[in-house]
Amino acid sequence: MCVKATIVRNASCGAFLVIIPVLLIFVLTGCDTDREGVIDPSYTMPFILAFTISPEEINTDTILVNGDVSSDDEIVLPIDINAEIETRGADHITLHITLTGETSSTPIDEKTIPLEPGDTPEPLIINDQISTTLTRADVGTFSVSVYAETDEGLASNKLSKSLYIFRENSPPEIVSVEAPDTIDTAEIGDGTTLTMTATVDDPDGVDDVVRVQTTNTQPNGRRVGPFDLDKVEPGTFRISFEITPDAIKGTHLFEFVAFDRMGDSSEPYVHELEIK
Numbered sequence: 001m002c003v004k005a006t007i008v009r010n011a012s013c014g015a016f017l018v019i020i021p022v023l024l025i026f027v028l029t030g031c032d033t034d035r036e037g038v039i040d041p042s043y044t045m046p047f048i049l050a051f052t053i054s055p056e057e058i059n060t061d062t063i064l065v066n067g068d069v070s071s072d073d074e075i076v077l078p079i080d081i082n083a084e085i086e087t088r089g090a091d092h093i094t095l096h097i098t099l100t101g102e103t104s105s106t107p108i109d110e111k112t113i114p115l116e117p118g119d120t121p122e123p124l125i126i127n128d129q130i131s132t133t134l135t136r137a138d139v140g141t142f143s144v145s146v147y148a149e150t151d152e153g154l155a156s157n158k159l160s161k162s163l164y165i166f167r168e169n170s171p172p173e174i175v176s177v178e179a180p181d182t183i184d185t186a187e188i189g190d191g192t193t194l195t196m197t198a199t200v201d202d203p204d205g206v207d208d209v210v211r212v213q214t215t216n217t218q219p220n221g222r223r224v225g226p227f228d229l230d231k232v233e234p235g236t237f238r239i240s241f242e243i244t245p246d247a248i249k250g251t252h253l254f255e256f257v258a259f260d261r262m263g264d265s266s267e268p269y270v271h272e273l274e275i276k
Contacts, residue, residue, distance in 0.1 A: 044089040046148040049123050051159040053144050054080040060136045061169045061204070061262065068261055073136045078129055079163065083146050085124040085156075087117040092151040097130050099163070102140045108132055115148075139166050170203035172258040174212070174269035179254070183243055184276045191244040196271065198229060198237045200258045206235035211259045214239060219250025226257075247275050 058077055065073040081097055095113040100106065109132040117124060130144070142165060147158040179196035202208045215225035229237035237258075252273045258266040 044087075044150070045154045046088055046090050046093050046150065046156040047086040048146060048148060048156050048159050049084040049086055050082075051084075051146050051161060052082045053161045053163060054082075056161065057164045057166070059166055059168050060134075060139070061167045063136075070136065070261075074133055075136055076131055076133050077165070078131045079144060081126070081128045081130060081144070081146070083126040083159075085115070085126060085148055086122055087115075087124060090117065090150045090154075092116065093148050094151075095126060095146060095148050097128070098145050099130060099132055100143045100145070102142070108134075108142070134165070136167065141165075169260065169262040169264055171264040172200050172202040172209045172260050172266045174256050174258050174266050175199045175201050177254070177256055177269055177271045179271055179273065181272065182274045182276065183247075185243070185245045185247060185249070186276070188243060188245065191242055194241045194243050194273075196229075196239050196241075196254065197232075198256050198258070198269070200235050200237065200266070202235075202258075202260055204260065208260045209235065209258050210261055212237040212256060213259075214254050214256045217253040217255065218248050219252065220248065229256075243275065249275050 060075055060077075063075050065075060079099070083095065085093070085095070087093060093115040095115055096110065097113070098107040098110040101108055109130060111128075111130050113126065113128055115124060115126070142163040143160050144163055145158055145160040148156040176199045177196060178199070180194065183192065183194065196214070198212050198214075200206065200209045200212060212229040212231075213226040214229065215223055215227070217223050227239060229239040232238050252275060254271045254273060256269040256271065
């Protein structure tokens with residue numbers, strides 16, 4: 001309970017000699033108050049010496065879901081955590097790991113790891129992992145943070161690392177088309193089979209190419225197709241047409257286009273076929 005002291009102007013010197021010590025005692029002892037926010041010097045506070053994550057960049061287009069890549073895929077991203085903690089004598093510590101996005105401080109994922117330092121030599125080396133599930137379209141710069149806390153509620157410093165999640169799909173390329181340049185209908189009898197083979201490459205790997213198609217533009221300007229080629233092996237696609245003696249004479253253009261799992265297409269590759 002606090003005691004209020006009142007000084008009267010015309011009090012004697014003796015009175016002042018009595019009151020001043022009382023006021024000094026009042027100032028030094030203070031009133032009984034809530035001790036919230038007061039640090040007890042008997043407690044010790046841990047310190048994060050170092051913190052790393054791996055990987056620091058993730059290209060989600062390199063992660064397949066059921067052998068395919070789609071914008072709405074849900075993908076699990078594991079992130080390895082390495083931290084060095086100086087316990088400074090604390091017996092019970094909890095390590096907090098959080099993952100937050102660009103636009104909100106609310107954690108997307110968080111994990112706590114209880115630590116019992118005991119007689120373990122300093123610093124403590126922590127190797128662990130946090131995993132989060134995002135859609136493939138969730139790209140941007142995320143933040144992974146760690147801090148340690150004692151049972152008494154004393155928190156260490158906080159260290160953070162940036163995690164860059166992005167999509168970087170490369171379109172395929174049609175390297176070549178193997179097919180005849182000329183067909184003479186006078187030499188084919190009742191007809192012949194025209195076979196065209198397209199060789200395709202992709203910076204993300206030939207397995208990323210899922211479809212090749214071709215469209216035929218006839219000498220009169222009429223477009224026919226597109227026709228899908230059959231996949232012979234990764235990177236090789238083939239199609240066959242029957243050419244009869246009554247085929248339209250002139251220069252036929254066959255335009256080939258390749259598509260990858262993300263739906264990105266190659267530049268058109270045009271093969272000219274002269275039918276006489």
